[in-house]
Amino acid sequence: MTPFGQRVRALREARGMTLAQMADGLGVSPAYLSALEHGKRGRPTFTLIQGAIHLLGVIWDEADELVRLADLSHPRVIVDTAGLDPEATLFANRLSREVGLLEAEDLRRLATLLDEVATRRSPS
Secondary structure, X not given: OOHHXXXXXXXXXXXXXXXXXXXXXXXXXXXXXXHHHOXXXXXXXXXXXXXXXXXXXXXXXXXXXXXXXXXXXXXXXXXXXXXOOHHXXXXXXXXXXXXXXXXXXXXXXXXXXXXXXXXXXXXX
């Protein structure tokens, strides 16, 4: 399941909406919406994201969060390390091979480290 799919499913269920009802409202098949929720389809289109925001009745921060999650929800990621330090290539390849071995806490720690790096690098 992708972060976007997980959040859409939680919002849909919290509103008592079936997968078939939401798919109908979005103009897609229930099979497609199910595949999107479960990470078997790629990143959703802008139109679908906006439709989901409208159907789910989310606004402001919650809508922004859905857009952000959609951007980070492609189930097949390509990491281009051309021109980077060999350590970056080694890390990217190891992560690709071993990500399935990481537990939730390991993933949270790595995400926190990436957040810290992004904060250090961002202009103040």
